[in-house]
Amino acid sequence: MAKTYAWTGLAALAALTVAAATPAAAHHSTAMFEWGNETPMAGTVEAVEWTQPHIWIWFQVPNKTGGLDRWGIEGMSPSYLSRVGWTKRTLNPGDKITMGIYKLKDGRNGGFIASAKFSDGHVVRHVPGRPAAAAAAAAQ
Amino acid sequence: MKRALFLAALLAAATPAVVYAAAQVMPRAAVDVREKSKQWPSPQGESWDAIKKLPDFGGVWSAPLPGQDGPRAPPNPVPSYTPAAAAKLKAFNDSKARGENTQTDKANCTPFAFPSSMGIYPIEFLFTPGKVTVAIETDSQMRRIYTDGRPLTDDPDPTFQGTSVGHWEGDTLVTETVGLVPAPQMEIVAGVGHGDKLRIREKIRLVAKDQLQVEWTYEDPDVLTKPWTTTRIYLRHRDWDIQEYNCAQNNHDAADDKGRPSMRLDK
Numbered sequence: 001m002a003k004t005y006a007w008t009g010l011a012a013l014a015a016l017t018v019a020a021a022t023p024a025a026a027h028h029s030t031a032m033f034e035w036g037n038e039t040p041m042a043g044t045v046e047a048v049e050w051t052q053p054h055i056w057i058w059f060q061v062p063n064k065t066g067g068l069d070r071w072g073i074e075g076m077s078p079s080y081l082s083r084v085g086w087t088k089r090t091l092n093p094g095d096k097i098t099m100g101i102y103k104l105k106d107g108r109n110g111g112f113i114a115s116a117k118f119s120d121g122h123v124v125r126h127v128p129g130r131p132a133a134a135a136a137a138a139a140q
Numbered sequence: 141m142k143r144a145l146f147l148a149a150l151l152a153a154a155t156p157a158v159v160y161a162a163a164q165v166m167p168r169a170a171v172d173v174r175e176k177s178k179q180w181p182s183p184q185g186e187s188w189d190a191i192k193k194l195p196d197f198g199g200v201w202s203a204p205l206p207g208q209d210g211p212r213a214p215p216n217p218v219p220s221y222t223p224a225a226a227a228k229l230k231a232f233n234d235s236k237a238r239g240e241n242t243q244t245d246k247a248n249c250t251p252f253a254f255p256s257s258m259g260i261y262p263i264e265f266l267f268t269p270g271k272v273t274v275a276i277e278t279d280s281q282m283r284r285i286y287t288d289g290r291p292l293t294d295d296p297d298p299t300f301q302g303t304s305v306g307h308w309e310g311d312t313l314v315t316e317t318v319g320l321v322p323a324p325q326m327e328i329v330a331g332v333g334h335g336d337k338l339r340i341r342e343k344i345r346l347v348a349k350d351q352l353q354v355e356w357t358y359e360d361p362d363v364l365t366k367p368w369t370t371t372r373i374y375l376r377h378r379d380w381d382i383q384e385y386n387c388a389q390n391n392h393d394a395a396d397d398k399g400r401p402s403m404r405l406d407k
Contacts, residue, residue, distance in 0.1 A: 028243045028246065028247035028393040028395070028401060029242045029243040029247075029401055031239075031242045031243070031401055032401045032402075032403055047407075049390055051389045051390035052384075052385050052386055052387060052389045052390065053249070053385070053387045053389070053390075053391055053393075054390070054391075054392070054393070056390060056392065058407055070407065072392070072403075072405040072406075072407070074392060074393070074403070077261075077385075078383065079261045079277060079383050079385055080261075082383070083380065104403060108403075108405055109405065110403055110405045
């Protein structure tokens with residue numbers, strides 16, 4: 001996974017902003033997310049929708065009153081993901097994971113998946129580029 | 141009862157005949173085009189043998205985007221805008237500062253128009269006699285470049301991929317495209333749109349092993365004071381396939397009429 005993740009000669013998606021003098025291209029902006037600021041959240045995968053233009057993950061997260069909140073989590077597209085090693089079975093219903101989420105700025109229970117840490121400790125990156133902490137460490 | 145059945149059968153039998161008869165009358169234009177096509181000289185790619193002599197554009201091609209690693213063309217020059225276009229761009233950028241137009245109608249699944257369509261996800265070139273077809277993964281679109289010698293249509297209907305003709309100059313596919321849908325579906329640069337007289341000249345050629353360079357030169361007297369050329373490098377992936385992409389399948393990210401983002405969270 002690390003190898004495929006490091007590979008970046010791909011065509012992608014949503015998540016990239018486009019320079020002013022570049023012809024317009026991007027499915028939607030990332031302005032509604034805390035983009036780049038990853039919040040770890042522990043929970044259980046309820047369902048995975050392997051769909052265009054983005055995959056969707058429904059994520060059950062324990063709340064402060066002892067119940068569960070359903071979070072709607074957007075991901076990249078199958079077009080992108082299938083070429084960097086993700087499949088429709090990378091995440092499965094029932095998986096207990098800690099998801100790194102770029103949360104919605106408006107405070108609702110939603111966001112964009114940046115990474116998934118499984119119970120055996122292995123981490124799968126989701127967005128292209130390195131996590132901010134890793135990039136900072138690599139720069140030192 | 142028998143009579144009713146007979147009439148029903150007669151009607152069923154006659155319906156295709158009526159449709160067929162109507163079709164003989166309706167598509168006069170199509171017949172004319174077929175007749176006219178015999179006059180086109182078909183100078184290049186007119187046979188499967190001729191195609192074998194063309195450069196190898198096989199495989200699936202993908203361009204690294206801004207922020208991604210990979211060989212890329214030098215940065216594009218800054219376009220030289222007409223005063224009207226410059227004012228439009230300024231107003232557009234000002235509106236962004238107010239939180240508007242942070243996303244386009246693409247967020248509502250309007251298909252990407254040429255040439256943006258050639259950039260988000262991969263493309264594939266298909267050579268057949270007299271035509272180069274570009275299979276575009278983004279929005280599962282097709283672009284047809286006629287290389288059979290026909291002239292560009294004078295007044296084409298506007299379409300997302302435009303109307304294109306092309307020819308080979310050595311190993312370079314040189315094309316010309318007109319007839320693109322108006323803004324906001326197609327914009328030379330976000331915020332400036334384009335005029336009726338937009339014409340895009342394109343050069344496609346292999347520049348290194350498994351590297352394809354595409355150059356687009358925009359000519360539009362309503363928006364640009366001089367032609368503006370952008371360049372993009374694509375990398376070949378022989379082991380990729382073009383995938384299906386239907387944006388409306390599960391889109392949670394609509395833009396409102398001011399281009400502000402939203403996110404639908406209902407399951």
